[in-house]
Amino acid sequence: MRTRATEMFGIDLPIFAFSHCRDVVAAVSRAGGMGVLGALYFTPEELEHELTWIDEHVGGRPYGVDVVMPAMYEGADLAAANGEGLRDRLAEFIPDEHRHFVNDLLARHGVPELTHSDTAHFLLGWTDATARPQVEVALRHPIGLLANALGAPPADVVGQANACGVPVAGIAGSVRHARKQREVGVDVIVAQGTEAGGHTGDVATMVLVPEIVDAVAPAPVLAAGGIGGGRQMAAGMALGAEGVWTGSVWLATEESDTPPGSLEQILGATSRDTVRSRSLTGKPARMLRNDWTDAWEGADSPGALPMPLQFMLIADALRRVGRIRHPRLTPSPVGQIVGSLNRVKPTSQVIYEFMAEFGDTLERLNTVVRDD
Amino acid sequence: MRTRATEMFGIDLPIFAFSHCRDVVAAVSRAGGMGVLGALYFTPEELEHELTWIDEHVGGRPYGVDVVMPAMYEGADLAAANGEGLRDRLAEFIPDEHRHFVNDLLARHGVPELTHSDTAHFLLGWTDATARPQVEVALRHPIGLLANALGAPPADVVGQANACGVPVAGIAGSVRHARKQREVGVDVIVAQGTEAGGHTGDVATMVLVPEIVDAVAPAPVLAAGGIGGGRQMAAGMALGAEGVWTGSVWLATEESDTPPGSLEQILGATSRDTVRSRSLTGKPARMLRNDWTDAWEGADSPGALPMPLQFMLIADALRRVGRIRHPRLTPSPVGQIVGSLNRVKPTSQVIYEFMAEFGDTLERLNTVVRDD
Structure with a gap:
């Protein structure tokens, strides 16, 4: 496949996979997508350890790191x-x-x-003070993408990454936030709808993606929120995105370190x-x-x-x-796509199913007009 | 275009347009889609009057009527x-x-x-007691579709419509509701995401449509919620729908009787x-x-x-x-797509833009794989 996102990042498939688990990150990148490690819960030393492991297991394919630098926080x-x-x-x-x-x-x-x-x-997990040392560590590795959640990152961090040849992605839940990200030089906007897991806004992917695509053109946009298979990948790209940003779907893979109690709840949950x-x-x-x-x-x-x-x-x-892994008291960030996660699969199979369903979907759409 | 929805209803374009305004209904049907008149606010006598007008202005094209028979209500x-x-x-x-x-x-x-x-x-706008006389009136006209919101309609009403050769559509915001609709014989499921205007559930269109498509297969599904243009139409159909069900977008058409105060607020609102x-x-x-x-x-x-x-x-x-048309106290049902409604257009132009953007979108998607 070829989109502006695959070209910018040198990847085969425009599937970006956010995960806190290094095994998932490496597996997605090896399969042709781009794994993105969530750095939030790691100390700089731990992050160094994780990225070294990924370097050794990713087969030279590009991968990314996601940090959290909230634009606004108390104190x-x-x-x-x-x-x-x-x-x-x-x-x-x-x-x-x-x-x-x-x-x-x-x-x-x-x-x-x-x-x-x-x-x-x-x-201090959610402050700029924690994230900057993580950025320092990440940029010492051959990463292909630095992503930031929760608002526009400091402009100097964008400059620092770009100086290392690393494009920066920013996650946005509204047109206003997307514009702010672009103002500080963010290269790629992840337009993330309310159906996504973790921090999320209130506008749905179906409405948000075209809005942001139009607002930041010609900057490339990835669609996030509700993306769990090839039909949703095709839908996200129909909305104008150059690829998709995914997260929840990797929680139910063989490579993921999702704790057994959480996994059971994820497999049993509906989209509601x-x-x-x-x-x-x-x-x-x-x-x-x-x-x-x-x-x-x-x-x-x-x-x-x-x-x-x-x-x-x-x-x-x-x-x-x-x-004690209390199942009913443990916060479990996940998106509405959780309803379709009913079975644990190898990461490579999830990627394969994305692509097979994407192909079928495009063929089906073409039939709609071909028989006109 | 050709989908199972266009074939079932004998229409050129799989665009279903819900409106309380007869002018919009007739204009959409004349343009090749299917206008669907919301009957809720009409007495049986008024509904008779509206449908007679539509019969005279729709040029023999199919149109539908939407009633509200809530499955559950107090009393x-x-x-x-x-x-x-x-x-x-x-x-x-x-x-x-x-x-x-x-x-x-x-x-x-x-x-x-x-x-x-x-x-x-x-x-008594929201009871079965009000809706049944509306159904009686509607079925005396050459309608092509009877739609019902807020749960599964009584099975005898479905039978009554089908006996007149009229397929019944049911609007569902969850898989559970979609299954219930099918159990009473509803022919077409409108899978409506949380981003839709008016009564709506909490699951987004991106997640809901494939879930419902899989749950009710092989029954045809229409995608609703967040559909305001051709990119969203293509996205909805990529998700597995046979067409799209729209509403908010028609509020900002020349044919619509949207009150000036409400229209101004709609044109100025963002998706948030x-x-x-x-x-x-x-x-x-x-x-x-x-x-x-x-x-x-x-x-x-x-x-x-x-x-x-x-x-x-x-x-x-x-x-x-x-x-007194108090602008800040008048409830104005509309979906998140309101953010993209910035200008009043003729209904026929909206339809044209849907189709042009749909065509461009499909071409763009094909390029993604063609250059592989």
């Missing part, structure tokens, strides 16, 4: 003014009411307390079983509806805190529910 | 037991708190009271300016976000009542705001 001014002690300063913004709500919720579900608190690592919730990070993110999301919607919920305070607030709670 | 048991006096019985379910909330809201916005109450006409709200009928319906929808989301809102009580509750209020 951004503090972060700029004072890198040291930022965590403690931010912690002061978390009300006791919220701490009690989280502790009570876990107590009601019988989740054991931690024997000691060890929250050093990911308290997700909800956009602020309960994980403070910004709306689509995830499986469960006791966790219901609790934050409930009448006695204090409401989620703004990013990054919400994630700081719940960090210990996540480790507590993670330790 | 359905009363309706079955006692057709007489149903309105008064239902009115007893409306709490005073809700009446006060509506009256206070309009008073705050300076909306004049009615000099006399004349609510006889559409109090809609909200799914229960404030009009008690069931979630997408409409422009304005003071009306905000009030029902507010902290002092008593919450919407179930169908049909909500519409009974607000009937007088709608007439009051309608009389």
Whole structure:
């Protein structure tokens, strides 16, 4: 296949696959698409380790790295003014009411307390301060793409990547955000509809993609949100995209490290079983509806805190529910396409099925006019 | 063009256009698609009048009628037991708190009271009792399609239509609803995503259409929600649909009777300016976000009542705001595609642009693989 995206990135198939799992990333790239590793949960040292592994297993094919530099977050001014002690300063913004709500919720579900608190690592997961060292690490590897979620990245980061010959992709949920990304030099816009998993806006892919294509032309656009097979790939490209950006579909692959409890819920869920919730990070993110999301919607919920305070607030709670893998309290980001994930397959088979269905779809569309 | 939908209905283009305006219906059918008149707001006598007009202006081309027979509504048991006096019985379910909330809201916005109450006409807009006489009227005209929203219609109504040679379409927002429609004999499923205007579910078109296509195969499916042009038409058909079902796009046509105040708001709105709200009928319906929808989301809102009580509750209020055309208090059902409606065009031009863009899209998709 040939689109402006395959040409820009030197790949065979315009399928971009976001995953937190290095095995999926390498497998997608080896199959002709482009795997993109989500760096968020890794320290710079861990990220270095993961990327070295990918370099050794990707067979020289291009792959990407996705970081999170939110354009706006609580305490951004503090972060700029004072890198040291930022965590403690931010912690002061978390009300006791919220701490009690989280502790009570876990107590009601019988989740054991931690024997000691060890929250050093990911308290600041959603700030520019965490992402910049990740960018430094990523650019020391032969990556083919740097992606950024949650708003326009700092212009100097775009320049830094481009100087290394690495195009930058930005994920946008609205025309306004897409334009902002372009203003700071982002090369490729990922137009992501509300049906996507994780952080997402409120406009659906069907409406959003053509809007963004028209707004940022001639910049290439990838369609994201609801893309789980070849019919949806063809639809995304019919909307004007040069390729598709996918995520949820890789959670149910043999290569993925999706925890067994989460996998079971993913395989059993329908497309109606997700909800956009602020309960994980403070910004709306689509995830499986469960006791966790219901609790934050409930009448006695204090409401989620703004990013990054919400994630700081719940960090210990996540480790507590993670330790016992509590299925109904573990936030599970996934898109509405979860309804079609009913079986675990090899990554290469998913890619093959995408392409076979894409081919069938195009043939079917041509029949509509051919018999005219 | 040729799809199973064009063959079933004897039309040239698989574009179905829902409208409350007879002029739009006739214009779409004359242009080769199929106009479908929304009968909800008409008495049987008015509907007779509208359909006679269409018969005289549609040039012998097929057109359809859309009725609303909700599968579930408050008081359905009363309706079955006692057709007489149903309105008064239902009115007893409306709490005073809700009446006060509506009256206070309009008073705050300076909306004049009615000099006399004349609510006889559409109090029962959303019950089977209203829709059956509409079906009787419709089937006396040479209609080519009977459509039903809000759940599976009674099986005898499907049989009645089919006996007249009229296929029945059902609008579904989930796989479960689509299956129920098929069980009562519905011929064509309109898979309508959350981005659609009016009553709508929570699953996006991109995810919903393939799910429903697979669930009801080999029954033909039309794609609805977010369809405003040829790229979206091609996308909907790539997803497996045999054609597209549209609505919002016709509000901004020269033939439409959209009130000037509403039209202005539609032309100025972005795709982010809609909200799914229960404030009009008690069931979630997408409409422009304005003071009306905000009030029902507010902290002092008593919450919407179930169908049909909500519409009974607000009937007088709608007439009051309608009389002065209060732009910020008039509920305006429209889909997210409203963001691309920026100019009023003749209906025939909209159809032409659909087809031209569809052709360009297919050509572009073919290039992707042709250069392989």
